[in-house]
Amino acid sequence: MKRRMPKCLKSRKHSKDVFETHKLLCLLHDLVYYPARLLQEDSHQPGRSLQQSMWRLPAEHSAHHLMANSTDCHKAQQDSPKVLILKPIPFIILVGEQYFASNKFTFLEAYDSSLPLHQFLSTHSPSIKAILSSAGAPITADILNLLPGVGLVVTTSVGLNQVDLLECRRRGIKVANAGSIFSDDVADFAVGLLIDVLRKVSASDGYVRKGLWATKGDYPLGSKLGGKRIGIVGLGNIGLAVAKRLEAFRCSISYNSRKRKPHVSYPFYESVCELAANCDALVICCELTDQTHHMINKEVLSALGKKGVIVNIGRGAIINEKEMVQCLMQGEIAGAGLDVFENEPDVPLELFAMDNVVLSPHIAVFTPESFLDLRDLVVGNLEAFFSDKPLLSKYGDW
Numbered sequence: 090m091k092r093r094m095p096k097c098l099k100s101r102k103h104s105k106d107v108f109e110t111h112k113l114l115c116l117l118h119d120l121v122y123y124p125a126r127l128l129q130e131d132s133h134q135p136g137r138s139l140q141q142s143m144w145r146l147p148a149e150h151s152a153h154h155l156m157a158n159s160t161d162c163h164k165a166q167q168d169s170p171k172v173l174i175l176k177p178i179p180f181i182i183l184v185g186e187q188y189f190a191s192n193k194f195t196f197l198e199a200y201d202s203s204l205p206l207h208q209f210l211s212t213h214s215p216s217i218k219a220i221l222s223s224a225g226a227p228i229t230a231d232i233l234n235l236l237p238g239v240g241l242v243v244t245t246s247v248g249l250n251q252v253d254l255l256e257c258r259r260r261g262i263k264v265a266n267a268g269s270i271f272s273d274d275v276a277d278f279a280v281g282l283l284i285d286v287l288r289k290v291s292a293s294d295g296y297v298r299k300g301l302w303a304t305k306g307d308y309p310l311g312s313k314l315g316g317k318r319i320g321i322v323g324l325g326n327i328g329l330a331v332a333k334r335l336e337a338f339r340c341s342i343s344y345n346s347r348k349r350k351p352h353v354s355y356p357f358y359e360s361v362c363e364l365a366a367n368c369d370a371l372v373i374c375c376e377l378t379d380q381t382h383h384m385i386n387k388e389v390l391s392a393l394g395k396k397g398v399i400v401n402i403g404r405g406a407i408i409n410e411k412e413m414v415q416c417l418m419q420g421e422i423a424g425a426g427l428d429v430f431e432n433e434p435d436v437p438l439e440l441f442a443m444d445n446v447v448l449s450p451h452i453a454v455f456t457p458e459s460f461l462d463l464r465d466l467v468v469g470n471l472e473a474f475f476s477d478k479p480l481l482s483k484y485g486d487w
């Protein structure tokens with residue numbers, strides 16, 4: 090389906106941003122995921138202000154700076170409704186200066202203040218009408234309690250496990266996420282991890298680099314992807330994109346999901362354990378919710394079996410990491426391709442020594458190309474909200 094895009098965004102030229110985007114993406118993981126933890130610990134304690142921290146957005150890109158360039162803009166900044174940002178979101182750097190000059194809204198960066206968060210929010214509460222969140226920036230009931238004027242939470246992430254959705258629903262706060270913008274990127278990466286684990290791409294790369302080819306001879310061969318039975322856990326946009334790719338490899342697809350999908354002919358398993366017992370590889374594509382937390386446990390992995398492989402591009406906590414590490418150590422499953430972990434950026438040390446495991450630092454989601462689409466979607470959602478128009482990527486039925 091074609092995504093609608095606000096007129097003001099259609100005319101913008103993206104190409105000149107690509108170079109900047111590439112530079113930023115090199116820092117992306119550090120900026121988005123690692124500081125999420127750092128910031129949780131740092132949490133607006135006076136004296137430990139983030140103003141001096143390396144994570145702060147460059148001053149010339151902040152809304153305050155951009156809007157403060159003329160008296161008119163300054164007035165507009167004071168009057169316009171505020172979109173709260175609790176933790177740094179590097180993609181904002183990509184949003185053109187021109188767009189910030191709009192009078193529809195301005196960003197209010199809480200992490201720029203030396204005030205304790207509670208005080209900061211109480212002070213600015215009347216003007217805060219929306220929140221811009223990201224994968225590492227939790228939006229809790231406590232925060233929403235302090236902000237009764239908020240009508241929209243928009244996130245730069247696909248996953249919404251960091252947002253208290255029940256509270257949003259209770260308050261009638263609209264929620265918009267990154268929709269399907271990243272589906273192809275994540276699916277490419279999932280298939281990449283699967284091929285890597287099966288065909289030992291990274292492991293054999295390490296073998297060559299360490300000079301072992303010359304001294305130890307040929308490396309053990311990997312296993313063929315073609316014809317494998319793949320179980321997809323979570324058949325949303327990403328799961329379907331994974332399935333489509335794997336069909337081209339002549340894999341047979343089956344799936345587990347909250348509900349059987351109408352118009353989908355792949356075999357459906359109500360139990361994830363049964364799915365695991367009937368496939369050679371499991372690809373985890375579902376959301377992290379109370380129901381999916383630790384859903385992939387020892388029992389499921391044992392059902393997958395000694396030749397089975399698991400790939401996770403969903404969220405770390407969908408797998409019981411301790412049990413998975415044990416299963417890998419004991420040869421209960423054959424290998425794993427993991428982009429997400431329970432306590433990022435911490436990765437269980439045991440995995441480092443396993444050459445049947447491929448590890449990546451939660452990067453499946455982004456490519457520079459779709460990052461530009463994300464920019465347009467987030468700004469488009471905010472623009473729509475403040476113009477009382479339908480959101481571009483509304484989540485939920487409230």
Ligand SMILES: O=CC(=O)O
Nearest residue numbers: 224246247248454
């Ligand atoms: O993992 C990242 C996301 O949910 O966007």
